[in-house]
Amino acid sequence: MGVLVYLAAGWMLLVALYGLVTSRNLVHAVGCLSVAQASTYVLLLAVGYRDGATAPVFSDLAPGSRPLVDPVVQALALTDVVVGATVTALLLALTIQLRKRYSTLDPQALTGLRG
């Protein structure tokens, strides 16, 4: 896979940043945050990838018989998914509540806090 996958992770991060900076809808903004997080999955999995290796599951595999991909980064990515799900759910709940109270989803229409 080489360097391309790292570039892809960086590209996803920048796309997410662009989306967040220009966002006119909070649901879209929370989605962009998930894209930023997806870039971390790509990077983590790319770090653990090995050519010709298989999954580190030993139920049908004798230890040492084949090269394996790194299970640590997969565990990290899984933990990351859990963390991301919590944060996304919380932010979306706040967004729904905001829509109820303010009847807008445009972050640029929120002017209660400034200076």
Added chain:
Amino acid sequence: MTQADLLPWAVAIPLLGAPVLAVAGRVLPRLGCDVLATAAAAGDVACLALLWSRIHGVSTARLGGWPARVGIVLAADRVGAGLALLVAVLVLAVLVYSWRYFDEPSGERAGLFPAMVLVFEAGMVGFALTGDLFNAFVFFELMGASAYALTGYRIEDPRPLQGALTFGVVNSFAAYLSLLGIGLLYARTGQLDLAAIGRGLAGRPPDLLVVTAFALVVTAMLVKAAVAPFHFWLPDAHAVAPTPVCMLMSGAMVELGVYGAARIYWTVFSGAGGVPHDAFRHTFTAFGVATALLGAVMCWQQRHLKRLLAFSTIAHVGLFVTALAALTPDGTAGAAVYVAAHGCVKAALFGLTGVLLDRYGSVDEHGLHGRARQLRLVGVLFTVGGLALAGLPPFGTGLGKALSEEAVSSSAGAWLTAVYVAVSAVTGGAVLRVALRVFWGVGPRPAEDHDDDQTTGEGEEPEIRGPLRGLPVMMTAVPGALLVLGAVPGCVPAVAHAITDGARALADPALYRRAVLGPPAEVRLPGAPVSSAWTVEGVALGCVSAAAAILLGAGSALRPLPAGRLLRLGVRALRRLHSGHLGDYLAWLAVGVAVLCAALAAQA
């Protein structure tokens, strides 16, 4: 119990207490919830106090019995354990403070607020005690998620929702940046333990990957610490969060960001193959001074009391970062004392602001002019808090400021001392100005200016229903006790000595590495102790900044200070930058990361 037994309990007690409270809150009466929550918080304070008093170098606990290269290690020196203790003390104070604070017919929700505070505590304590980089990320997000939820606690009001969303998106985005950095470090070294990564980096000369990884990881810490230009979320979140939550965020959470940056630099990147000391010193001194000055200027401009205190926190964070950036044991020691005392004093000031919000439903300096005359005790405490913030001896803030000044002036030049004095005087002066106007009605009522670029603080929803009841005793007793605690490091030499002595361990990565990667045994701290006593110069500078604060506060309360047109334009431009728009804040975050990367890469 040994330290290795106490370490996991420090995280486990609040983590176990939270679900118990959330479930028991459905059946228990209000009093039962309060007793449970206070017991959990007090238990954690006792656990951490025991731990803190017993640590002499670095104590470790290998979770599940796995060594550091495989498993996760909790590692505490005096600074980490001390910060965790500060967190636990403030959580206890906050829970006692809010005994009657959310005194609404909450039904099933009675145990929910203290339960969330305990989860928040678990995240903060875990972050301070962990020795594993990925684990630190998880705790970072745990304290983040509970802080977002607590900020938006009052979901009936639109502004808390806006503040919580901004806070959440900016902090989580920064956390993902740090995870990218962690991934890069793992790719290079195959390790996640702080000490093991540090050892792994030492093999090769530093290159762009190491610098990028450092910039990414430290960005999350700087966002949490609210260092300019990453600070925009903080005043918005503080302006809208319930007062007890502000006490925790300003008093401890923000400081944990500063600690995280220092811990990661010292343990991972300070050796061979990391980021050179000079590069870190110059870059972070610049960031620190810019943050301190910006925070002070913006603090002076505020009329919304919580925003004023929030900007004062930003200004002080700048001072902490500057002291840590000296990269000497003295600087670290100064910052440690400063953080400990500042946390107590700032939490006390927020608590007293909560009294105003409770009584008058407003935190607007102009609207409250002269209205709080009958709250004499609160006024006196608020004034004392302002003086402590300005660094008046014998408060711990004064001692921390004096030690920091000494450290930075010997490493970077005497001009930095002027920054410390000026920033302390302006932030203290702003608080004194508020105290004189609100509690004593000094000076004319400020003219109403219809400036769209500011948050006034009028028309706040009172955080409690039924203001007819008397003022709960705890709402003044707790801030009073916190102010006394803020004076302890400055008045009791043994405490100051314990804090500064422990700070040497933070600045000694070899010690940490030996403790975490070596055979399991307590590693003791070698070398000469750093000074922790008042000096004549320190007392004099503390008195100067306190006197300047009094002059500024009294002067501006009596008569609006004259300001040139250019100055007004400059201040106006600064205020416009704090636009409240999520997109702007993230754009500034991107600029900050770019500047950080460029500055470090140019010097590495």
